[in-house]
Amino acid sequence: MDARGQPVIAIIDDDADVRETLSALMDSSGFTPIAFQDSAGFKAAGNPEDFDLALIDLRLKGESGLSLAIHIREISELPIVMLTGVGDEIDKIIGLETGADDYLMKPFNPRELVARIRAVLRRYGHGVASATRTGKDQQIIFGSKRVDLQRRELLDENGEEIPLTNAEYVLLDYFVRNPDRIIPRTELMKEIGSDMQRYVDRTIDVLILRLRRKIENVPSKPVHLQTRRAQGYIFVLQADTP
Known part of the structure; x- marks a missing residue:
């Protein structure tokens, strides 16, 4: 500023x-x-x-x-x-x-x-009024990780921050706020604010792949951020981890 x-x-x-x-x-x-x-x-x-x-x-x-x-x-x-x-x-x-x-x-x-x-x-939070913080941070837990919605951070089991790009965080935030329902790619694209109609599927796939590498124990076998073929993605908060 x-x-x-x-x-x-x-x-x-x-x-x-x-x-x-x-x-x-x-x-x-x-x-x-x-x-x-x-x-x-x-x-x-x-x-x-x-x-x-x-x-x-x-x-x-x-x-x-x-x-x-x-x-x-x-x-x-x-x-x-x-x-x-x-x-x-x-x-x-x-x-x-x-x-x-x-x-x-x-x-x-x-x-x-x-x-x-x-x-x-x-x-x-640049150039805009920051939201008033509550006395207790709001957090959403999944597996061994948790999302701090007030601080906009992804934390591991030791409370250490796992770095995310803004686009990755926006997607994760949307998923944890809308768990256990299938979300189509078009809805996700609208959420991140991009206008790439011709490349929606591929663009979202790239972000999903990056996000899985940071939140899943085995990214190739996701238990939280799952794909529903021809429908979209679903985020499972309470998943049975291997």
Whole structure:
């Protein structure tokens, strides 16, 4: 947040016209934009935590946007929204694998981009009023793990946090709040706020695979996050673990 209390958005795009357009859009939408033409410029700016969100072009010249997103995710939980003009499914899947929180193709609707950014910031609690904490944290337990809904954390049996990307947490949060019912992929896609109608199945599958690696004792034989073929997924809280 800047001195005026506005979320600070880092814009990393090698196209000067796009940087100018995005900066104007962010400024008129109540954000403080800081634009960079490449990854090196962003890295030289200092701590990623000085920003509230990074808006990254996938096809940056020099170090790619994917490489930058991976670098950010290794050192920070800075929210990331990826932009690309390439309508390739593999790029979308790789983008999600880096830990990006949302993905939008150029040309995009300005209102939609602003809505996506606000949604991601809201999930992280950046630039929005935080919910009042209760005296007792609300937790949901499954197997040897538990989700702390107040702190937005997944904890293991020793109380240690298991790191999740924002998209992973949003899915897990939705599952534990809606246990023991089959949830179709389209409903999950709507929940994470993405608009990739042509790639819904594959996108959700990638996130599910990543989430299983973190919550299941044997990811290839899930007991909590189960698939119901041709229907969707079901989260079983009280499962018989092997």
